[in-house]
Amino acid sequence: MKKLLTGNEAIARGAWEAGVVVCTAYPGTPSTQITEHAAEYDEMYAEWSPNEKVALEVGGGAAIAGGRAMVAMKHVGVNVAADPLFTLAYTGINGGLLLVAADDPGMHSSQNEQDSRHFGRAAKVPILEPADSQEAKDFTKLAFELSESFDTPVMLRVTTRVAHAQTTVELGDRQEVGLKKYEKIAAKYVMVPAYARRRHVVVESRLGKLQEYSETASLNRIEWNDTKIGVITSGVTYQYVKETMKDASILKLGITFPLPRKLITEFAEQVDKLYVIEELEPFIEDYIKSWGIEVHGKDTFSVIGEILPETIREKMGIEVENTVDNNEAASAIPIRPPVLCPGCPHRGLFYVLSKLKTTVAGDIGCYTLGSLAPLNAMDTTICMGASIGNAIGMEKARGKDFARNLVAVIGDSTFIHSGITGLIDVVYNKATTTTIILDNRTTGMTGHQENPTTGFTIKGEPIKEVDLELLVKAIGVERVVVVDPFDLDKVEKTLKEEMAAEEPSVIITKRICALIDKESDKTPYIVSQEACTGCMRCMKLACPCIIKEGKKVRINTAQCVGCGLCVTVCPSGAIKKEGEANV
């Protein structure tokens, strides 16, 4: 049977067909749906782990115990999981172990555009790169075979376009591979120096064997055409090359580490001009250059951003006659950045932080949108969990006084991911940081996943949720306050008090994400044009529903979810629920 699947769905399906028993992940665009779909299959255990490191450790444990395991994360997640990755490469596996790393060229939803292939190479594990959903499924299955036959974790590297594009996939059945025998082999799985020295030798010889495999693997194939131009490519870029360079010969690489040197050399010899077209880093290109082969790549294409079909046309000088020329207009088109949603609980807090001109060490989540104008209420965003450490560092560098108008803000999921250790540092090293945990009862930015604070697992089973108040108290924070972020007066008062206190404090702002809130009254508000004085105070909320019209404001009732925060800031009582107002 054939079905239209996203790359992510296809990877989940591939894992299921390969007889995988354990799937773990921490959410992260563009990888999130892999594990959401994996959780739909009853035969596989699936979990949202607290972070990527734990996810890979659980996957590693499952594999060592003899089961096939898949671990999925976005590219920056691999940074977090790097520690277990590098040593799992030494121990090898027992049941197959697959790490899916989803890169985001162009940074559609990311804080950087690092290339995961560097990690695969540094950890010395093979890397497969599918070009569409069918390959995403096939390569996933193959990865488990390679993992077991070469006794190594395998990396499947996808990019946003492969992960999110939908293409047709031929579905197969699940193959119950069962569990491999579990044996206690300290020399293989206990990486003390004496054993690790021996395992390193194994890793290096394994690389040699993988290299031989890469030379003849059907994943790497040549599509001969005109030999004037030869293109070496991988992943979705292969599709773009096929779309735009119809005459070129193509060497499509499905395995990009270790590279098939002989195959590449032969291909290079038979074409007049050789290009490598790859997104992000010159990963393939650098190898080819190091072999003394003349090749073009990043002299023509940028290491920055995505490569799209039109990029290839532009860079390779391929004309399209038919396009509507919109260049002069394009430069004048206002950008449309994402915004905090109508009804977003974070808006209340950021309105107050903006008003108090507080220095905000920020973090990653929907609340990062509080950094945008007109709120402008964030000073730093580095990586998940960084806010608290950054705030400590600011205080240690500039002194205690600086901390009197300084906070760290961090979402519930992010706090669990890697904020807890930062908070321990606050207490342990006598910082006086005020940490605000934004508890919106979900992992919002990545599309509403459960997490340890929400009370449910990925499969929707109720569990005992982490009690954030109790947790921070156990760390040693004595000042802990829970507030509703829409109670603006209380938020302001609490913020002033806690920032003034020369000791660690935590404010938990608790209010459910507007997109998952099923209970509250969604009737929109409207503005009485007689009563509105045009003071524009409500505009400071940065609500996308409030629109300035002439000297007054109006509410876009199609978008308004009736949260009422604007009512709180309106000094003239001009905002009423639709139906209640007599305008």
Next chain:
Amino acid sequence: MSEIINILIVGVGGQGTILASKVLAGVVQEKGHEVKIAEIHGMSQRGGSVFTQVRYGANIASPTIPQGEADIILAFEKLEALRWLSYLKKNGRILINDQRIDPMPVIMGTVEYPADALQIIQDKCQNVTMIDGVSEALKAGNIKSVNMVLLGVLSKFLDFDGDIWLKVMQETIPAKFIDVNLKAFEAGRKY
């Protein structure tokens, strides 16, 4: 039209472009076409600029529509129509919902919403259809059904029977909302 049909749906996160494209994809598949869809789920869904690219026909390589090759653009918002205009074929068709949603920089007054957006588009393409999606959706009973009104208009320019559209809508849309959505779609089809 050529061997491959390229349809680009653009709008603002939250406007319901994803559901519209899901129905379109369902219809295309129902007819047994090879299809590829490019869409990005992520940060832009929080009120940013969103798109879905649907390609069907034979021998499609790229899941994204190469610039300048869209046969039809369905724009849920005027500024987004302008933003994606260069993706349209020279003789392509653009269907525009006559709605203006100000992006934050415009709301704040740092930049202006291009008042001549429609003029620019009309100067450059012959086949422009304007749609008052909001009024039609309100008439159908829910302002949120603008997406189905627009899909209804799009359906007039594609070669699929009305029945297939209805069947796929019934399979895709929750029963609770189906009546309003069918009404909205019909309004679009008659528009």
